[in-house]
Amino acid sequence: MNVSTDNMVYHQPIDVNVLNYLTDYLDAGFNLFPLKERDKIPAIKWKPLLKKPLTIDELKQFYETNPKLNIGIIMGPTSGGLIVLDVDHSPPEQLVFLLAENPTAAVQTSRGRHYYFRSKKKLPNLNFNWGELRSNDVYVVAPPSIHPNGIRYDFLNDCHLNEIVEIPDAILKFLTTRGSVVGKRGNVNPDSGLTSKSFKGNSKGKLPSNELIYPLLGNYTVSRDSPYSLLGNFGNTYKDPEIALKVMRSLGINVSKLGEAFRCPIHEDVNPSAALWKGKNGTIMLHEFHQGDNFWTLPEMYASYICHKKEFMKLSKSQMVEWWIRVLENIGHIQLPTIKFKPLPANVSKGTKATYEGFIYLIRIRKFYNQNEAEEAPFSWGFACDWCNFTKPTIQKGLKWLLANGYLEKAKDAIKCGKREAALYKLKKEGCFLK
Ligand SMILES: [Zn+2]
Incomplete structure (x- = not known):
């Protein structure tokens, strides 16, 4: 095989971690190949692989020679219909809403997220001003690759490849009504029925202005909710919807149930663009979706609000505990000892x-x-x-x-x-x- 990377000068045992990824990807039916170390550039010619994918033994040879090579996955029918929605930090609100409603495996990238879907139909590659849909004749950089800027591509919340769902019609419709097809029109298979003219959605990309109810996102956990575990027996207070609603009311934000949208407490926004959200382990957090897709703990929201911050502030674990106890005292849920x-x-x-x-x-x-x-x-x-x-x-x-x-x-x-x-x-x- 013609290997063009400069890095392959020494041999060493294959990294168990990389091997796990390689076998998982192959088991999922993906067509993959090595990229250069800490780069998005292919280490080999990849187009021929569309006809003859690399075997596990061939892949092992590359990564035994250099375990630091990145991994690329080819999109489309060659990988069992895998497509990736590449989203930067500020996707449209409605898309965030749709993605929240339709959980699938996702990867944290250096500038946003890769949402992994499968599609039985051949889809065009689409461009948006907030990202792109990568569908066929292209590849994506996959975990555990490292971006040229040093950031590692990582699956979100330990999600698994078997959690990749068929792309929901609502998301497909959203994308195809907005995206511009990459390359010449002739490159898109006319029989696919999915040129940008195929759908005539009437959505203007705005959320309903009064109230938005969305199902709670049971499949996600946010790692930053873990500090609450420091509260020990008192930890259940962060799972109690009544307490969360009381906290909101103490800030003058009238909200009657989880999932009900209200205006972001920190940013000026016209439409309701934040809601209380309950994760897999029961933690209630603030989900802010008017500029990206951010989750904040309630003490972070509270502290940012009463400190009149222009942006949410991140708290350390111990600060979060201190602020949370302060919140509980302020809403009359607990009494502090006197000193x-x-x-x-x-x-x-x-x-x-x-x-x-x-x-x-x-x-x-x-x-x-x-x-x-x-x-x-x-x-x-x-x-x-x-x-x-x-x-x-x-x-x-x-x-x-x-x-x-x-x-x-x-x-x-x-x-x-x-x-x-x-x-x-x-x-x-x-x-x-x-x-
Ligand atoms: Zn906000």
Whole structure:
């Protein structure tokens, strides 16, 4: 075989992981071939493979020589009708809605997602300004390949190849009424009945403006819901629809059931474009679908909202727990333990008061979470600004005053706090009074 890659200079045992992918793909009936290492460029001539696909032994030879080669899968009848909808970060709302309604295997790519479908009919390749439908005489880069920018192609949520569904009519209709056919018209098989003129959908690509109900997406889990597991026995609060609805109402967002669309709490949007969503493990999250397809935990939504953020903020696991307990206290679902602290004189600045009260509040929350918690907590600038809802200079001034006047002490200059470091502060106990 004529191998054109420069990388094949040494031999080493085939990577078990790559071998698993290769055999899984072959079992699924896919026609695959090696791409160059960390590249989308074929390592061999692939068009001849349409007539004679590579066998597992032939594939093994390539990947034994260089296990870092990427994997390409040829689209269309040669791969059992496999087609891939390549979607970037901002697909139209209606498509997001359709994809949510019709779960299938999907891959996280460097700029969006690849949704894997099968089609019994031969489809044209279609272009959109947000992506493309790759149907035949083309290939896609498949997991576990690495994009030239270093990002790995990865199946979403450990989905399996046997979860690839026949492309639903609604999605096909959506695509064929909007896409422009790639290449000359003559390249499209006229008998396929699927040129761009075939369907005359009347959808304008807009969601219903008043209310949108969609089925809960039982087949998906979002890995970022896992921090709730830190809550132990209290973890069930994040699965309770009544609590989720109460949280929304506490923010002034009137929503009466899961799946009911409302206006995004963070972004200005004209049409309702967010909804509460319940995943496979029962976690309720905010699904935001007016600019891509984003999922946020309820504490992230709450924190972003009350901090008047222009974008949603990501919280670390421990921050998420702290914010969630704060949410539960605010809606009256729990009571925080009281702690002793030294009261401030009446004439301190607003910022100092807010910093002190914010820190005490944080300690009470940490005590709720763990009764044996020492009365100390990491309090980074970034976190403190959001938590106390004041600017950095105000917080800095407040902390300085509290340290200088014996209200707080620094237990440690820097401790690990997620990926960052933060100073560890402690309440001073001398002359304390019960709250
Ligand atoms: Zn939004």
